Amino acid sequence: MTTTVSNYAKVLYQLNVSADSISIAEDTFAESKELMKVLCSPVIMPKKKYEIIDKIFPKDICNFIKVVSKNGRMTSINDIFKEYHNWYNKENKIVVAHLYYVVKPTEEQQEKLKAFVKKKLNASKVELELIEKPDLIGGFVIEANGHEFDRSFKNKLNALNRKLVWR
Incomplete structure (x- = not known):
């Protein structure tokens, strides 16, 4: 820009x-x-x-x-x-977050995820953009304002693999 x-x-x-x-x-x-x-x-x-x-x-x-x-x-x-x-x-503390998922979250789950992002990034409002991503295997990933919250099964499997290989 x-x-x-x-x-x-x-x-x-x-x-x-x-x-x-x-x-x-x-x-x-x-x-x-x-x-x-x-x-x-x-x-x-x-x-x-x-x-x-x-x-x-x-x-x-x-x-x-x-x-x-x-x-x-x-x-x-x-x-x-x-x-x-x-x-x-930025001026109104609105965060646009990308939510990558395997199974689309319910409205209640989306509200909880918005509350989580609000708290973590000190935002007044969170707008979720939902993006299906089957290669996550399960769970979700949220990207917002340069932050990533990875709660996917793929990430957990990779972490477990790194631990086992390290030994």
Whole structure:
């Protein structure tokens, strides 16, 4: 991530643009490759680009997108949104954790895992992204903010194997 992208993301966060507006903008860019081409085109005059932005996007994010366009950074807009979410999560102590599993945990188990991660990482909220990974044999692995909590059978078997080989 470049410093420029990070700086734009911080500014977007500081502007207090609504989460709905950011989501709409992300979805709009994801759905329309032509829009990105138009906003990046050096042939189209900035005034025309600004008219398009005003028609398509929610008011509270229009000026931000205009500045990004004016400064020739539209190709980085998706990275800016991604970094914005990272910044938002960091500032609000929200942790996005990847939960690798063999058997999908129940809602109750997921809540217990969220509570575990909250406590370990001092978070106010934990969002779990569930990813099936059969090669764990059993158990689970949680990765969050550079930490790994490995409670898989595969890890236990590897540890046992290392102990036996060491002897």
